[in-house]
Amino acid sequence: MLFDDEERGLNGSHLFVHDHSFELRATRAMINLDMVGVAAQPLGVAAHEDLRALVRRVAPEARAFEDEPQSTRETFGRSLNITGRSDHAAFKPLGVRTLFLTRGLDTHYHSAGDKALSPALVTGAADLAERLAQAVRAAPWTPRVPCGITGRNCR
Template sequence: MLFDAEEDGTIGSRLFVDAHRYPLRQTRAMLNFDMVGVNAAPLGVAAHAELIPLARQVWPGVRVFGDEPVNTRETFGRSMNVTGRSDHLAFKEWGVRTAFVHRGLDVNYHATTDRTLSPALVTQAAVFATQLAETALKAPWTPDGPCEGFSSKGC
């Protein structure tokens, strides 16, 4: 799924989440891709605590943002706290497990020169995410009971 207006306040993803509150309780994980086609840094992920071991299982060398020193982390939306500006934030606020797949910001981020995309890097991120999604679907999981994790927004 593609969301619009992420940079304007995650408008598209918030509209989706608001329109689909009940089915979200049955969502195993939301995988968000951002800056995966640039060669800024090795592939990394910030994920719900239950998804991190699965990410390491399918991609042992994956960079986990929580493992890096705080002063080197980019934190817009990847920390475990409900903060940030990326599309998975609205899902996190409703208690959905999320994985933020990211390579880092390159020098062209939000510039008119931001025209470079590596199909090989995008493919690598897609392979990782596909394996993570398949593993998450097979892993034991019990969704929260009715409205648990959703009380701040109501059901």
């Protein structure tokens, strides 16, 4: 799936999550590939805590990194969830486990020189995403039932 309007606030992925939140609760994982066609850094994976061991087993060569921490921002008395800078962030508030694959930002990001894309790097990232998807699908998993606003029903 491709999302649009990421740069102005993850609008495409937020809209998708809003419209399909009930169905998404049964999603084993959301795998997001962003900036995988540039050689800024070695391919890295930020994984939900439940999936970190699986990533180490499937791709021990992958650079592990921590995604941006979840935070909130107050705007006119309302709290807005601000999590990460890529489309997987929209899935986190639902409890959907995420795998974020990226090579980071290169020096030409959003500039006139932003033309370099390596098909080989994209293929390598897609191959890793496929291996991770197969491993996630094969691994035992029990969906977490939402526990309400107060958390009283959490188990």
